[in-house]
Amino acid sequence: MSAQQPKSILDAVQTHVRSRGDAEALSFYSSEHSRWCTWTWSQLWQQVEATATNMRSQGVSSDDRIGVWLENGCPWILTDLALQLMQCVSVPIHPATLPRQAVVHLSRAACELLIVNNPAQSDETGLQLSCRTLPVADVLIGNGQKPKQYTPAEPDMTAVQTILFTSGTTGVSKGVELTYGNLYSNAVAALERYDFKQDELVLNLLPLSHVFARTCDLYVWCLNGHHMVCSRGKESFSEDIKHWRPTHINAVPVVFQNLLSTVTDKCSSLSDVTGGRLRHVNAGGALVPEPLRSAFQSNGIPMYQGYGLSETSPVIALEGASGTCPESVGRPLNSVEVRIKNGEIQTRGPSVMKGYLDDPERTAAVFDGGWLKTGDLGRIDEDGFLYVDGRLDEMMVTAAGHNINPALLESQICQEPDVARVVVFGHGKPYLVGLIVLNSKCVESHDLLNRINNHLLAFPKYCRIHEIVVLDRDLSIEDGELTSKQSLVRNVIAQSYASEIESMYI
Structure with a gap:
């Protein structure tokens, strides 16, 4: 990130456009052309402006709530950045969400529009949607009009940027309202802990509809300006790693376990499987088994573990080159405070959500004098490392x-x-x-x-x-x-x- 810290995610992108517009920014696989494509920062920004122009021609206005039910990849990224440019509220739907559940989420969020992969997607649900749908191709290609040139307005950092529906481990649906300030501050703090260089090549696999990938892959990329590649998916992930030879991957532990099993099955080395350039990996979403971490470490690849919640944008604690500890999830990020009260992990800071959508009672219940009650059991050692010991409930x-x-x-x-x-x-x-x-x-x-x-x-x-x-x-x-x-x-x-x-x- 530049010496002068950008004011927002889009401000960071425009900084890269102005200072190094010809640098490689985003690579993705084009099914239409059956090949990998790479955009520079300048080309990326032109596509974001075109996407925003096309959305406006479809009647999208500032503050509209827009559902995004897309597979991972370039269209998801362009849609998200364009919605920020227009200062709309995005409501991402995980690709694996059951149709009936998606309908409920869209209705509760009062979405005006749902952007889908293809025209048949909403019909296949067999359910009545409360908003109109628009195929993402119409958003990206539009009607041929000249893209408007946008100068991103400085967003109100207290305004809601996204509504995330998370059932958590109880199965009870909650709409988490995250502001521009929540997501921006968390990405800035996560980047500080990652200590990325601009020559990183990060391979994205995790769904961008989940806040872990959205912050730690997408927004950290926007801030730092390195090269990011969208994987073709789980089935092609091992091939994509060998092809692109990434320096960093964020994933859940089972992904790294599958990579390790490939080594065992084919009698190759972990370096062979991952392309030989991995500097570090970050495992989140579940505790990392120590044998898995040790296997990567013995191959010269540090495996960092993190911890967070959707309600905290999401990272609360994260390991990094500055310090690791077995079985710990790392130290809290620089902008995050953590305390243990009656055995429960509680946190506060600029990354903590605005609240739950239309649910003031549940919002009030999850806070204790400004501290968010995570519902997780934990402890902090004398060196400041945080340990998660399970759920209270x-x-x-x-x-x-x-x-x-x-x-x-x-x-x-x-x-x-x-x-x-x-x-x-x-x-x-x-x-x-x-x-x-x-x-x-x-x-x-x-x-x-x-x-x-x-x-x-x-x-x-x-x-x-x-x-x-x-x-x-x-x-x-x-x-x-x-x-x-x-x-x-x-x-x-x-x-x-x-x-x-x-x-x-x-």
């Missing part, structure tokens, strides 16, 4: 009266290399049981229970797992078992696998 009490935090046990069990995911149950029961997802179908599972319990030796005996069931598929976002950031939705999982759970108590 997920504490279990067994039939014997033992209070158990399942997330702590699950984190330890996932240190077992063969375990990709585990869900522990036992509330009101005489002992604990677990649903297990393996990293490979070829894993020998006959002694898996013993290996799992070996990871729990530091816990009291009542924390041992007595029975397990190995699932034949992973949990999914589509079935409501995981949130968009891969967190467990325990009540849905309990319903989906009720018979398997009960079978372990017979």
Whole structure:
């Protein structure tokens, strides 16, 4: 970032246009031309202006609420930047959101327009939308009129920029209102912790509809001015890495676990798999198993872990070159304050949301004198590192009266290399049981229970797992078992696998 800090995300983009407009900015795969395309910062800005012009011709005005239901990629980025240019409120819908749920979100946000991938997308839902739809091609191509040249007005940093609907782990839908100031301040602080150079090449895979990727991939890129590449998706991710040889990737732990399993399966090195230029990676959305972190570290690739919420734009704490600590999620960002009150992590700062959409009671309930109550259990050590120990509302009490935090046990069990995911149950029961997802179908599972319990030796005996069931598929976002950031939705999982759970108590 330049010595003079930009006033907004768009101000940063225009700074790059003026000072280094011919530098490579964004690469993406064009299905129309069956090849990769790269835009400079000047070309990118011309496309943003054209997109904004086309939106205005479609009747979009400042302060309109616009739904964005798009796959990851260049159209998503142009749409988001154009909406900022027009000072509209974006309401992103995750690509995997169930149609009925998307309709509810669009209605609650009172959206005037929904931008979709193709004309059939809204028809395929079979549901009545409360707003008109517009294919993204019409937004990007328009009606041939000359793009208007825009000079971005300095936004009101207290105005709402986006409304994010997040069910969290309870399944209860909440509309999180984030302001321009929330997202900008978090991206600035995250960039300070990343300590990126302008020669970075960052490969984006995570959905931009989720605030982790939106802040840490998209807006950090806008601020820093490095080269970003939009991956073609999970199926092509390994090929994209080899082709582009990125220096940094933000992803959830399972993505990095899959990369590591590719090394094992093909007898190659991690450097071969990732292109040999990775300087560091950042894992968020779930706790990182220590064997996974160690495997990357042993290959000279530091794996940084972070922690945050949609309500905090999202980053609260993040590791970086300035300091890491095993099992920690790093120190709070420079602009973020954290305290532990009655065992709960609470935070305040410029990244904390304005509130929940049309829900003053829930907004008031989540604040304690200006501090946001995260609902997460945690602790801070003497060096300032933050540790997350699970959710307050997920504490279990067994039939014997033992209070158990399942997330702590699950984190330890996932240190077992063969375990990709585990869900522990036992509330009101005489002992604990677990649903297990393996990293490979070829894993020998006959002694898996013993290996799992070996990871729990530091816990009291009542924390041992007595029975397990190995699932034949992973949990999914589509079935409501995981949130968009891969967190467990325990009540849905309990319903989906009720018979398997009960079978372990017979």
